[in-house]
Amino acid sequence: MINVRMICRIMGFLLYIEAGILTVCSCFGYAFHETDMLPFLWSALATAVVGGILSFVGRNAERRLGRRDGYFIVVVAWILFSIFGMLPFLISGYISNVTDAFFETMSGFTTTGATILKDVEILPHGLMFWRCLTQWIGGLGIVFFTIAVLPVFGVGGMKLFAAEATGTSYQKISPRIEVTARWIWSIYLLLTLVEIGLLCLAGMNWFDSVCHALATTATGGFSNCNASVAAFHSPLIEYIIMAFMFLSGVNFTLLYFSLFRFDFRKLWRNTEVRYYIFIVLFLGTFIGLGLFFTSPFTFEESFRQAFFQVISVLTTTGFETAEFHRWTQLLWACLPLIMFFGACSGSTSGGIKCIRLAIMVKATRNQFRRILHPNAVLPIRISGQVISQDIRSAVLGFTFVYIFIVACAWFLLIAFGIHYRDSFGLVMCCISNVGAALGVDGPISDLGSISVAAKWLCSFLMLIGRLELFSVLLLLSPTFWTKR
Amino acid sequence: MKVIIAGAGAVGTHLAKMLSGERHSITLIDESEERLMKLSSNFDLLTVKDSPTSIFALKNAGVEDADLFVAVMPEESRNITACMFANNLGAKKTVARIDNPEYLIPKNADFLKTLGIHSLIYPEMLAARELLDAIRTTWLRQWWEFCGGTLVLIGTKMRENSQILNVPLSELGDSDIPFHVVAIRRGNETIIPGGRDMLRENDMAYFTTPKEHVPGIRTLVGKDHYPEMRNVFIMGGSRIAVRVSQYAPESMRIKIIEKDLERCQWLTEKCDDDTLIINGDGSDMDFLREEDIKNAQAFVALTGNSETNILACLAAKQLGAGKTVAEVENMDYISMADSMDISTIINKKKIAASCIYQMMLDADVENVKCLTFANADVAEFVVKEGAYITKHPIKSMGLPKGITIGGMLRNDKGMLVTGATQIQAGDHVVVFCLENMIGKAERFFR
Numbered sequence: 001m002i003n004v005r006m007i008c009r010i011m012g013f014l015l016y017i018e019a020g021i022l023t024v025c026s027c028f029g030y031a032f033h034e035t036d037m038l039p040f041l042w043s044a045l046a047t048a049v050v051g052g053i054l055s056f057v058g059r060n061a062e063r064r065l066g067r068r069d070g071y072f073i074v075v076v077a078w079i080l081f082s083i084f085g086m087l088p089f090l091i092s093g094y095i096s097n098v099t100d101a102f103f104e105t106m107s108g109f110t111t112t113g114a115t116i117l118k119d120v121e122i123l124p125h126g127l128m129f130w131r132c133l134t135q136w137i138g139g140l141g142i143v144f145f146t147i148a149v150l151p152v153f154g155v156g157g158m159k160l161f162a163a164e165a166t167g168t169s170y171q172k173i174s175p176r177i178e179v180t181a182r183w184i185w186s187i188y189l190l191l192t193l194v195e196i197g198l199l200c201l202a203g204m205n206w207f208d209s210v211c212h213a214l215a216t217t218a219t220g221g222f223s224n225c226n227a228s229v230a231a232f233h234s235p236l237i238e239y240i241i242m243a244f245m246f247l248s249g250v251n252f253t254l255l256y257f258s259l260f261r262f263d264f265r266k267l268w269r270n271t272e273v274r275y276y277i278f279i280v281l282f283l284g285t286f287i288g289l290g291l292f293f294t295s296p297f298t299f300e301e302s303f304r305q306a307f308f309q310v311i312s313v314l315t316t317t318g319f320e321t322a323e324f325h326r327w328t329q330l331l332w333a334c335l336p337l338i339m340f341f342g343a344c345s346g347s348t349s350g351g352i353k354c355i356r357l358a359i360m361v362k363a364t365r366n367q368f369r370r371i372l373h374p375n376a377v378l379p380i381r382i383s384g385q386v387i388s389q390d391i392r393s394a395v396l397g398f399t400f401v402y403i404f405i406v407a408c409a410w411f412l413l414i415a416f417g418i419h420y421r422d423s424f425g426l427v428m429c430c431i432s433n434v435g436a437a438l439g440v441d442g443p444i445s446d447l448g449s450i451s452v453a454a455k456w457l458c459s460f461l462m463l464i465g466r467l468e469l470f471s472v473l474l475l476l477s478p479t480f481w482t483k484r
Numbered sequence: 485m486k487v488i489i490a491g492a493g494a495v496g497t498h499l500a501k502m503l504s505g506e507r508h509s510i511t512l513i514d515e516s517e518e519r520l521m522k523l524s525s526n527f528d529l530l531t532v533k534d535s536p537t538s539i540f541a542l543k544n545a546g547v548e549d550a551d552l553f554v555a556v557m558p559e560e561s562r563n564i565t566a567c568m569f570a571n572n573l574g575a576k577k578t579v580a581r582i583d584n585p586e587y588l589i590p591k592n593a594d595f596l597k598t599l600g601i602h603s604l605i606y607p608e609m610l611a612a613r614e615l616l617d618a619i620r621t622t623w624l625r626q627w628w629e630f631c632g633g634t635l636v637l638i639g640t641k642m643r644e645n646s647q648i649l650n651v652p653l654s655e656l657g658d659s660d661i662p663f664h665v666v667a668i669r670r671g672n673e674t675i676i677p678g679g680r681d682m683l684r685e686n687d688m689a690y691f692t693t694p695k696e697h698v699p700g701i702r703t704l705v706g707k708d709h710y711p712e713m714r715n716v717f718i719m720g721g722s723r724i725a726v727r728v729s730q731y732a733p734e735s736m737r738i739k740i741i742e743k744d745l746e747r748c749q750w751l752t753e754k755c756d757d758d759t760l761i762i763n764g765d766g767s768d769m770d771f772l773r774e775e776d777i778k779n780a781q782a783f784v785a786l787t788g789n790s791e792t793n794i795l796a797c798l799a800a801k802q803l804g805a806g807k808t809v810a811e812v813e814n815m816d817y818i819s820m821a822d823s824m825d826i827s828t829i830i831n832k833k834k835i836a837a838s839c840i841y842q843m844m845l846d847a848d849v850e851n852v853k854c855l856t857f858a859n860a861d862v863a864e865f866v867v868k869e870g871a872y873i874t875k876h877p878i879k880s881m882g883l884p885k886g887i888t889i890g891g892m893l894r895n896d897k898g899m900l901v902t903g904a905t906q907i908q909a910g911d912h913v914v915v916f917c918l919e920n921m922i923g924k925a926e927r928f929f930r
Contacts, residue, residue, distance in 0.1 A: 369760075375763045376761060376762045377749065377761045377762065379752030379753070385753075386749075
């Protein structure tokens with residue numbers, strides 16, 4: 001069965017890292033002379049102590065990680081990180097109960113970006129930074145982050161990585177997983193730094209730039225302003241954020257080949273990227289034209305709003321620049337649809353990912369051809385490669401489970417007393433990690449008012465959405481725990 | 485000329501037989517005693533029973549003074565190894581049979597040369613090209629571009645509605661459409677025609693003509709009502725089938741029918757989306773009807789079994805397929821298949837051997853094509869200064885019977901040759917002659 005000691009040891013390491021990050025955040029409290037310095041230090045201390053206990057338990061662990069251990073570690077790591085990550089909110093008193101604090105932190109780590117806070121602008125700088133930083137770390141995955149920073153997993157790294165990675169398959173850059181992780185994180189860091197610079201130049205203050213850049217490249221969507229990006233009233237800022245949301249929705253491995261090896265052909269020939277670009281262009285143009293003809297906006301304004309919203313929702317970021325609930329029903333109805341799609345695999349976005357969409361579209365087309373030619377052997381080609389039958393069935397299974405969970409969760413939320421249209425928006429926003437919940441009256445701004453059970457359900461949805469269902473569901477299945 | 489052939493498989497054997505008839509000194513290396521025995525007792529050649537990648541065996545075969553080393557074993561990597569060894573041990577020129585289109589990319593040629601591999605031969609690709617030439621159009625059986633693509637050789641079966649039947653060829657020269665009949669295949673006999681010969685019904689006639697006049701020939705032979713080539717059935721998912729699907733023009737829709745499901749999966753990885761791969765038996769008539777064989781302009785049988793291919797073609801023809809092409813590896817069946825009204829026969833060995841044969845001939849001969857139906861060779865010569873042929877016009881030259889000039893390229897312009905034409909030095913002349921007469925023809929151009 002699972003190697004408990006080794007798991008404790010690794011969890012201990014992970015908590016040390018979180019303690020370190022919390023300490024960094026306390027610096028903001030110190031620098032801005034605000035009340036959140038001590039809460040951060042206390043949280044860091046608590047985290048470090050628990051981490052110490054865990055690594056003490058696992059000090060003589062057998063250095064072996066099985067497949068089960070990998071899945072267990074990844075899922076539990078995300079939950080533990082959220083539990084300790086909520087401490088600053090609780091200790092500082094800005095969020096008073098555990099349910100809300102856990103929801104907020106989970107929403108951060110899973111890059112959902114839904115908030116229960118009515119007014120985020122009253123938060124001290126340290127907490128604001130912490131919210132955005134959780135998204136940035138969660139963007140490419142907590143364990144993946146650890147692999148890049150510290151080589152604590154040794155040979156087991158690949159198993160952990162497989163449990164956390166998104167999409168159907170993963171292309172390695174280097175034979176060693178640490179090196180791959182470091183390259184991917186360098187791209188991530190590079191994107192973030194460039195965006196910080198550009199946002200500063202565009203007139204945002206440096207603190208807001210940092211926070212927004214972290215939230216953009218993670219496709220998270222936490223903003224320091226109640227009105228999200230719309231608060232800045234600057235088309236330039238919107239364009240910058242739009243561009244970086246789009247880039248963060250592309251597979252990071254492909255970005256690596258384009259940016260560091262100047263191999264743009266790989267990017268261009270990639271079926272998934274083509275689907276992604278096509279959806280953005282098609283829906284952006286459609287909504288843009290729709291807005292231009294149905295609303296008082298100018299041409300530029302309607303297209304800017306349309307593309308910003310489409311990219312924001314497709315990459316599952318969830319930034320808002322427009323009151324899209326005021327749009328014609330037909331136009332905003334496109335948004336929940338693309339929430340379901342998500343951007344590319346291997347990026348920071350959520351949803352079912354364009355690659356699965358592409359596979360399903362092709363499988364459906366083949367189904368029609370099969371009626372005419374019953375004996376035909378019809379391959380599905382993604383980026384020129386024929387994908388195996390296993391992946392095909394995995395994709396169909398994934399999509400089925402995804403829709404099934406959406407239906408169940410929708411039903412449960414209705415049972416918890418939420419209006420059926422709001423609850424659908426909420427389910428989609430959580431499971432796809434979007435964060436901008438589409439309700440009857442536009443984005444549900446007042447998530448704080450939903451019931452406790454609903455909040456826990458939403459937190460759970462965010463987690464399984466981020467870890468692509470099966471990692472979490474596997475832990476809940478009896479087969480995982482039977483000795484075999 | 486001393487030639488060493490490594491591998492006594494189909495291609496190697498055929499090549500050895502062909503060359504030993506021409507007084508070259510041939511050494512054949514193969515591991516199988518059995519295969520060598522059959523050859524050494526019947527043909528004039530030396531055999532070495534050993535692995536062609538053994539250094540000792542290569543030395544034993546006298547590789548140090550070999551003019552040409554040909555590696556035609558089934559495994560590509562062994563061929564390459566053998567060629568590298570042979571070249572480093574002294575062989576002047578090496579030819580390797582390959583199975584990977586990547587090696588044929590021109591920028592890799594220099595790299596391969598440094599390794600000691602001078603020429604490559606890819607029989608599947610050559611066969612696919614030949615096959616496509618045969619089914620390019622519905623009314624043609626042969627299509628071959630030469631003289632830089634300005635002239636074409638076309639082969640077509642004469643049907644009764646043709647305007648040029650039963651007229652001596654010398655009287656046909658007056659028509660507006662320039663063409664030259666270079667070979668006629670009548671029954672089992674190949675004729676290189678003179679002025680008094682005429683075309684008869686059911687003759688296979690080979691014309692040379694400038695490319696732009698091909699539609700004119702189509703009218704002359706009365707085949708205007710033939711449909712365009714759109715649907716092609718290929719039975720058997722061989723490597724040739726994969727190449728065909730890759731080189732086929734976009735207007736051609738290809739269906740590959742393969743019995744083995746695993747092979748089908750392999751095919752899906754090799755072919756692109758335009759090719760439809762169907763798991764089924766191509767000799768099952770109901771299955772073919774269901775897949776709408778009636779609308780297929782061509783049916784190509786490429787399974788490993790010659791008999792199956794011939795029979796499948798006959799069945800397809802009965803079901804209404806336009807043209808039929810069969811891969812026949814058994815040499816004795818070729819003439820038989822011809823009499824059975826199968827449009828084109830593809831023979832990988834013959835194609836590969838003629839390609840290697842061409843490499844052997846002097847550099848003056850640029851291109852030799854082995855016409856499978858007519859037992860004729862085609863060679864392209866560059867005329868040398870002071871060659872005998874430059875001294876008189878063609879009609880007073882007295883070319884021997886069995887040799888005719890199909891066309892020539894002068895100053896990058898393709899033209900046909902008439903009796904009054906005076907050949908000049910520097911012209912590229914394309915000569916058609918009966919099998920084994922190339923040597924005789926060569927004398928005129930030196």
